[in-house]
Amino acid sequence: MSNRNLTVMILIALVVFVGSRSIYVIKETERGVLLKFGEVVNPNIQPGLHFKVPFVNNVRKFDGRVLTVDSQPEPFFTQEKKALIVDSYAKFKVSDTQKFYTATNGEEARAMGLLAQRINDGLRNEVAVRTIQEVVSGERDQLMLRLADSLRDVVNAELGVELVDVRVKQIDLPRDVSESVYQRMNAEREKEAREHRAQGQELAEGIRAAADREVTVIAANAYRDAQLVRGEGDAIATNTYAEAFNRDPEFYSFTRSLKAYQEAFQGQGDVLLLQPDSEFFRYLKDSSGGK
Structure with missing residues (x-):
């Protein structure tokens, strides 16, 4: 070549x-x-x-897209000096490239670290002026909105990023506190369960007593009504017998004697000891029943 x-x-x-x-x-x-x-x-x-x-x-x-910085769970103290473990994350994007490059040397990891530090400081201040109830449920959304509003201008001026949103993923109690809280909650639930059982037993006893009383009353009324009906029936039967007897006393006496003969001779015994002049043989001696 x-x-x-x-x-x-x-x-x-x-x-x-x-x-x-x-x-x-x-x-x-x-x-x-x-x-x-x-x-x-x-x-x-x-x-x-x-x-x-x-x-x-x-x-x-x-x-240039929206990025996520996931902060590590940090302990924060509430207004009652109670510790809470707060796990949060934030959404951001680069808004001022010159300021971003100057503040972080163009390193996203460094920018995330600085942003996470400022978010944790803001969370610490917001949690410190609230109770556990307010942090966990009552004012949780307001806390996030106030934190985002207070940090948005700061991070834009210092880091050149736009803070899109800040959210809390999870709020936990420390392990030792969680155990004591769980035991207290368990004891309260057991106490509440015992109270409900006692109230249920009291209510059941009342219902059972009312049912027994109602059964007794119903049975007594039924027995009374039955006796009245039976008495009326007996009265009607007695009246019927009396009317029948008054119509033909001799015939009534004759049928009664025949029934007595039937009952007396239906047994297996073949010996019957009676006086000859007994009323029992009245119609056997004379069909007219004369003495």
Whole structure:
């Protein structure tokens, strides 16, 4: 290979290398700053194809989408000096690339760490002026809104990021406190259960006593009504017998005697001892019943 061809190849390689170092692309999801010897000369590079001077200019790219910083659970003390373990997260995005680069050197991890620290400080201040009840349920949403409003201008001015939202994922009590709270809650529930059982037993006894009383009253009324009906029936029967007897006393006496004969002779015994002049044989001696 001749020296001329070698020189041409070296020049082509040098041109390709310089060209590759001179062209850069900013995507729609990215934000970027153009540096000149480490100094920001273009803080807001628009998406698209751009050129730079090799070895003079440098480009730093940042994610322009909404990012999430997940803080580690931290202990905070409420107004009653009770400890709570609060786990939170925040949504943010880069709003001022020059300020973001200056404050964090363009490192997302560092920006997340600084933002998480400020969120924890804000949470500590907000939790310190509230009770456990207010933090857990009563004013939880208000706490998040106030925290986001108070931090939004601060992080924008210091870090160059826009705070989109701050949320609490979970609020727990410390392990030792949780155990004591659980035991107290368990004791309260057992006490409440005993009270409900006692009230239920008292109510059951009252219902049972009322039912027994009602059964007794119903049975007494039924017995009274039955006796009245039976008495009326006996009266009607007695009256019927009396009327029948008064119509034909001799016939009534005759049928009574026949019934007595039937009952007396239906037994298995064949001996019957009676006086000859007994009334029992009245109609056997004389069909007319005369004495």
